[in-house]
Amino acid sequence: MKPYFVVTLLIFSFLCTSCISNKDVVYLQDKVGTTNNNLVITEIPKPYRVQVSDVLSINVKALDPELVGIFNPVSEEGGSGAQSQTGLYFNGFTIDVHGNIEFPILGEINVLGFTTQEIEEKVKSELLKQYFKENAELFVTVKLAGLRYTVTGEGGGGVFTLFQDKVNIIEALANAGDLPDTADRKDILIVRQYPGGQKIHHIDLTDIKAMKSPFYYIQPNDMILVKPLKRKSLGAGQTAIQNITTIASILSVLVSTYFLTRNL
Missing domain, CATH: 3.10.560.10 (Outer membrane lipoprotein wza domain like)
Known part of the structure; x- marks a missing residue:
C-alpha cells in the first residue's frame, strides 16, 4: 500500500501547489483588512518634468489668428488643429540632448526638468517680451505629444x-x-x-x-x-480542473505501461 500512498501524496501536493489562486490574480486586494468600501486615496502624483527626447505639442492662440500662424504646425488635413501621432513626431518640439527646443522666432528655449505648465509660462513670457504686445490676449498650451x-x-x-x-x-x-x-x-x-x-x-x-x-x-x-x-515552470494547468486532467493523463499512461510490462 505504501507505493499507492506515496503516489496519492504526490498528486495531492501537486494539486495544492500548482493551481493559481485568486490571491495571485486579483488586483488591489485589502491584505490587511483595515480598509472599507469607501476607501479614498488622497495621493496625488507629482507633475511630470520633461526629459531629453520627449516631444512637446505647443499651441499659441491670440486675438488675431494670423499673428500666431507661424508658431502652430499645420495638420495633415491642411489646417492648424489636432494632429496624428506621426504628425506630432515630425511637427512637434523634440527636446534635444542639451534640454532645449527650437521655437520659431524665439530660437532655443531650455525646458529640461520643467513641467508643462512651467513651459507654458516660459514660452508666453518670451513671446510677450520679444514678439507680442500685452494687449494681444495671448494663450499658450503645452502638452506631451502622447x-x-x-x-x-x-x-x-x-x-x-x-x-x-x-x-x-x-x-x-x-x-x-x-x-x-x-x-x-x-x-x-x-x-x-x-x-x-x-x-x-x-x-x-x-x-x-x-x-x-x-x-x-x-x-x-x-x-x-x-x-x-x-x-508556470512546472508546466501545470492554471486551474484544478486542468491539473486533474493532466494527472489523469499521466496516470493513464502509467497504468497502461504497468499492465503491458506485466503481461510480457
Whole structure:
C-alpha cells in the first residue's frame, strides 16, 4: 500500500501547489483588512518634468489668428488643429540632448526638468517680451505629444501611446490587453528614465497599497516588465480542473505501461 500512498501524496501536493489562486490574480486586494468600501486615496502624483527626447505639442492662440500662424504646425488635413501621432513626431518640439527646443522666432528655449505648465509660462513670457504686445490676449498650451510606454514579458506586449495626461499602471496594462493568469502581479518591474540614467522599481499590483506608490502612475518612456509565476515552470494547468486532467493523463499512461510490462 505504501507505493499507492506515496503516489496519492504526490498528486495531492501537486494539486495544492500548482493551481493559481485568486490571491495571485486579483488586483488591489485589502491584505490587511483595515480598509472599507469607501476607501479614498488622497495621493496625488507629482507633475511630470520633461526629459531629453520627449516631444512637446505647443499651441499659441491670440486675438488675431494670423499673428500666431507661424508658431502652430499645420495638420495633415491642411489646417492648424489636432494632429496624428506621426504628425506630432515630425511637427512637434523634440527636446534635444542639451534640454532645449527650437521655437520659431524665439530660437532655443531650455525646458529640461520643467513641467508643462512651467513651459507654458516660459514660452508666453518670451513671446510677450520679444514678439507680442500685452494687449494681444495671448494663450499658450503645452502638452506631451502622447504618453508612450512599453510592456513586455509574460503574455506578450508592445509599444503603446495614450493621449492622456495621467495614466495608472493598471490602465496601461489593460490597454496592452491585460495580463494572463500566469503573470506575476506581485512583482511588476518598471524601468524608468531619469536624467542620470535608468532605474528599476518594483510594485505589487495585488496589494491596495500600490495605489499610494510613486510608481502607480506611469511616465513617458516607462518600460513595464512582467515576469511569469514560478509555478508556470512546472508546466501545470492554471486551474484544478486542468491539473486533474493532466494527472489523469499521466496516470493513464502509467497504468497502461504497468499492465503491458506485466503481461510480457
